[in-house]
Amino acid sequence: MLEEKNFLQLPKQLKEHLGIKSGNNVEVTITQDGLIVKSPQKPTEIHERRVSTIILIILMTIAFLGYFIVRKIHYIPLTGNESVATLSLGLTTLSGLISFSTSFILLKHKKAAVVQAVSWRNFPTVALAGALISFMLMAGLFWIAGNLFKGATFDLATSTAIFAMITLIETQTMANLVPRLSSRLLTNTFIAVIVSGMVLAMMSNQNLYWWKRNLSFLGTTNAKSAWEFNLTLIFSGLILIALIDYLFVSLKRVFPKNKQLLILRVLLTLLAVDLASVGVFPNNVQLHLLHGKVAGYLVYLVLALIIGIRWLLPNVSPDFLHLSWLIAGALLAGEILFQVVGYLSLTAFEILAFMLAFTWLVMLFERLNDYLEPIQTRNYVVK
Structure with missing residues (x-):
């Protein structure tokens, strides 16, 4: 059976602006604010992106x-203070940021529909x-590689080739993320970062029997690679702030x-700041009291959000309320089982x-995403 085709008639000027012609396939998204028409990228735009990517990779290399x-270092270790990992974390992350920013700014100036939902403020x-x-x-991948290939060292040419390959993947990935930006993507990213960071911290300390002490032990000086646990909390808090900013500017x-x-935005922002603070003030001897207070505030903020969600969230569904x-x-x-019963x-x-x-926080963000996500997406053939 032949697939049924939907036809869309567009004004001539709009077709020229989108860079499409009759017979091209376009994706039409129905949102709360209207229609978004996604057109295929022009060959010249793809060429421009490739040239800028190559230039960026050459400069970083x-x-x-x-x-x-x-x-005067001719043999470079995979991990360590002066290593492929250290310079990749710095230079490759910078190249990814430049690639992301350049792609976003170009698409924004061309008024591409794919980035119109993201304001300059966001x-x-x-x-x-x-x-x-x-x-x-990258930090997680280098940690895994460092454990798999302990003591690995490369000559300068091989190290440079590895770096160039990593930078190429990073710049391409970051540029390709821009047309796919959405609040749901940021939500999924927040989930991935905090879960993967926690798992890596637990795995790296499995021989120290961290679970016999407490979860906060993973971020102390007694733990192995405590920076991974603390940075996970700090970065998760910062990503959460970005997600909150993105969501609530759009929700306006x-x-x-x-x-x-x-009020909901203020409470969630305080939660994000507090989450990052748990990583900033680890449970070491000198910071034990401060860490305890910060961690306690985290519990109070979550309880305040759960209790107040009935009044803070517009059109809250009975199912979400009951789950809360x-x-x-x-x-x-x-x-009670911990404090009273033991x-x-x-x-x-x-x-x-x-x-x-x-789990509740993820459910809340999914509910907020429902207000913003497209209701329906269909493919059309331009007439």
């Missing part, structure tokens, strides 16, 4: 090579989130002058509370 020539936070995500991903168009949403009360009840039950250990209680709070 020269910087990488120049550093080790100046330092751009710094979204770009920062993208850079942080790529940094976290759907719910203008809504005071309840403003169920999670609040589970948090309270965990507190059934749960500190680590078990911390992990349970984190999982419940994290």
Whole structure:
């Protein structure tokens, strides 16, 4: 059976602006604010992107090579202070940020429909989130590679080739992310960063039996690679701030002058700042009291959000409300089992509370995304 085709008739000027002609396929997205028509990229635009990517990779590779020539280092370790990993985390992350920013600015100036939902005000936070995500991903991959290939060292030519390949992948990926920007993408990224960071921290400390102490042990000086755990919390907090900024600026168009949403935004921003602060102030001896207070505020903020969501979230559904009360009840039950009954250990209680709070937070962002995400997407053939 032949696939049914939908035809869309567009004015001549609009077709010229989109760079399409009769017979081309376009994707039409129906949103809360109207229609978004996505057109295929023009060959000239693709060529421009490729040229700029090549120039950026060459410049970063020269910087990488120049550093080790100046330092007179001819054999470079995979990981360490002066290594492929260290310079890649710096230079490659910078190249990804430049690639992302350049692609965004070009598409924004050309008024491409794919980035119109992202305002100039959102751009710094979204770009920062993208850079942080790529940094976290590379740090995790280099940690795994460092454990798999302990003591690996490469000559200058091989190291430069590895760096150039990593930078090429990074710049291409970051540029390709721009047309796919959405609040749901940032939400999924936040989930991936915090979960993968936690898992990596747990795995790297499995021989230290961290679970016999508490979850916060993973960020102390007694833990192995404590920076991974602390940076996960800091970066997750920063990504969360970017996501909140992106979401609530967009939500203003759907719910203008809504005071309840403003209160919700303030509480969520405080939660994000507090989450980052848990990583900034690890549970070391000298910071134990401050860490305890910051972690305690995190619990209070989550409970305040769950209890107040009925009044803070517009058109809250009964299902979401019931699930919120169920999670609040589970948090309270965990507190009783830990503090009163003594059934749960500190680590078990911390992990349970984190999982419940994290699950509810993800549910909340999915609900907020529902207000903004397209209702329907269909493919049309231009007449």
